[in-house]
Amino acid sequence: MKAALFITIFFGVYVLQAQSLGDLKLPEPKRFIDKIEIFAGPNLSFNYGNKFVDNYYDGVIKNTRLTKIGYWVGLGLYHPITARIDVNAKVQWEQKGAKAELNRPLGNDRQTITSEYTYNYTSISISPRYLLGKKKVAISFGGYVAMISSVRGQEIYSDPSGGPSVNNNFEGRYWSIIDPDGAIRNWTFIPGLKSFNKYDYGLILGVSYGVSLKKRHNLLFYLVDRYGLQNVYNDKFSENLLEKNHTVSISLGYVLQCPNKKSKIKLL
Amino acid sequence: MKKLMKLGATICFAVSVLHSFSQTVTKSYNGTVAGAVCPEIGIQYEVSLPTGFSGCQITWTVINGEKQSQSGNTVYIKWNDTPGAKAKLKATFSNCGSGNEANNGKVSNEFEELILSVKNQSWGSYGNSVNVDYCTKGQVLITMPRMFVQGTGGIGQPAQTEVAYAWTLPSGWKEVGTGRTGFFGTPVNFITIEPIDCSKPANVTVFGTLASGYSG
Numbered sequence: 273m274k275a276a277l278f279i280t281i282f283f284g285v286y287v288l289q290a291q292s293l294g295d296l297k298l299p300e301p302k303r304f305i306d307k308i309e310i311f312a313g314p315n316l317s318f319n320y321g322n323k324f325v326d327n328y329y330d331g332v333i334k335n336t337r338l339t340k341i342g343y344w345v346g347l348g349l350y351h352p353i354t355a356r357i358d359v360n361a362k363v364q365w366e367q368k369g370a371k372a373e374l375n376r377p378l379g380n381d382r383q384t385i386t387s388e389y390t391y392n393y394t395s396i397s398i399s400p401r402y403l404l405g406k407k408k409v410a411i412s413f414g415g416y417v418a419m420i421s422s423v424r425g426q427e428i429y430s431d432p433s434g435g436p437s438v439n440n441n442f443e444g445r446y447w448s449i450i451d452p453d454g455a456i457r458n459w460t461f462i463p464g465l466k467s468f469n470k471y472d473y474g475l476i477l478g479v480s481y482g483v484s485l486k487k488r489h490n491l492l493f494y495l496v497d498r499y500g501l502q503n504v505y506n507d508k509f510s511e512n513l514l515e516k517n518h519t520v521s522i523s524l525g526y527v528l529q530c531p532n533k534k535s536k537i538k539l540l
Numbered sequence: 541m542k543k544l545m546k547l548g549a550t551i552c553f554a555v556s557v558l559h560s561f562s563q564t565v566t567k568s569y570n571g572t573v574a575g576a577v578c579p580e581i582g583i584q585y586e587v588s589l590p591t592g593f594s595g596c597q598i599t600w601t602v603i604n605g606e607k608q609s610q611s612g613n614t615v616y617i618k619w620n621d622t623p624g625a626k627a628k629l630k631a632t633f634s635n636c637g638s639g640n641e642a643n644n645g646k647v648s649n650e651f652e653e654l655i656l657s658v659k660n661q662s663w664g665s666y667g668n669s670v671n672v673d674y675c676t677k678g679q680v681l682i683t684m685p686r687m688f689v690q691g692t693g694g695i696g697q698p699a700q701t702e703v704a705y706a707w708t709l710p711s712g713w714k715e716v717g718t719g720r721t722g723f724f725g726t727p728v729n730f731i732t733i734e735p736i737d738c739s740k741p742a743n744v745t746v747f748g749t750l751a752s753g754y755s756g
Binding site: 379380383427429431433435438439440442446448455456457458459460461462463464466508509511 | 582597609
């Protein structure tokens with residue numbers, strides 16, 4: 273009995289010592305948004321889905337997909353979940369689109385038509401991030417929703433007998449119907465955004481690397497692949513072909529770490 | 541009489557108003573042969589866009605030719621080198637938007653002209669050799685039958701159009717007067733040639749040609 277009392281007192285003192293006020297460490301309460309980011313960088317578009325944007329060859333015409341270079345710029349917020357998981361929400365203004373070179377027979381020559389379409393979108397994305405190792409590297413997976421605001425197109429025609437190249441700039445979409453012999457005998461112009469779906473959505477897969485500058489100031493390098501699931505063009509026009517957005521984006525962001533909330537401990 | 545004049549003025553006004561609001565396909569220049577167009581070169585056409593048409597979907601259709609390029613509401617067409625064929629081009633308007641529904645389905649005038657082509661056209665009968673004394677310096681007149689473009693010169697057809705003649709002289713021969721040798725063209729169907737030193741057997745070739753060298 274005495275022994276039992278001794279052990280209880282001994283461990284009781286030990287425990288009390290281990291939880292003395294000087295050693296007490298409560299988890300610091302996080303803010304709902306603990307990081308804010310501004311970022312910008314290049315957008316590389318590799319749209320796909322039809323013979324005017326994909327690599328295509330049928331023995332008569334040959335289409336070569338070219339990299340469409342645009343930009344993206346935006347704001348990001350980070351909501352902490354655990355020590356290694358947070359949720360990144362971004363709003364961004366960006367250029368997507370397609371660029372391609374179509375080579376076809378024209379009379380006794382061959383003609384090259386270089387087309388470039390720029391789609392301007394405002395996008396919102398949400399992607400949980402998992403911080404690896406020393407929390408400098410993070411991987412993220414999520415989704416985005418985008419709304420198109422404008423479109424610009426350019427076509428440059430070049431052929432040996434056609435004299436100087438013809439440069440055609442417009443707002444809208446040209447679709448050509450190419451006959452089996454490579455001739456364009458029917459084509460249509462759909463002005464403005466009439467032929468476009470207003471919204472696009474898709475998946476995000478990214479990896480980021482953070483560099484600490486000062487106590488609350490960081491740089492973030494971000495590489496992200498965004499894969500559109502929605503047809504860029506609507507089904508109101510029979511001329512519209514399938515095309516989906518696919519962009520690989522790089523950004524450099526400045527991230528401001530918000531200070532943690534101060535712990536409020538009431539000592540009774 | 542007054543009524544008749546009023547009626548005439550009304551008709552004129554109506555026609556001019558209708559014309560100003562119609563969608564017309566026009567050629568950028570007038571060729572040398574009215575109602576005809578050359579093949580295999582880019583010819584510019586334009587469709588007018590009256591008020592209420594700027595937001596329309598425009599579908600172009602070309603027959604006996606193909607699009608070479610386009611810029612705005614202008615388009616360059618390369619017509620096929622097909623003898624006797626008609627060049628046809630039209631624009632159809634649709635999906636003109638709210639407030640302009642009345643313009644949906646309207647079609648421009650169909651631009652139509654004869655394609656001037658002498659591709660694979662046969663010559664009329666001609667002698668295929670001329671005898672000259674060997675190694676003399678005598679002149680030789682070569683005359684071909686005149687070649688005309690199919691579909692020209694008849695009733696309701698473009699003015700009769702004769703081809704130009706492209707000659708190739710063999711080495712050792714030149715054109716009398718101009719001294720031209722080798723390949724050159726003439727607007728007439730005959731040339732006179734002479735040997736530079738002395739005459740030797742050789743072949744002279746000729747083909748009928750239009751704007752950019754299409755032969756018969």
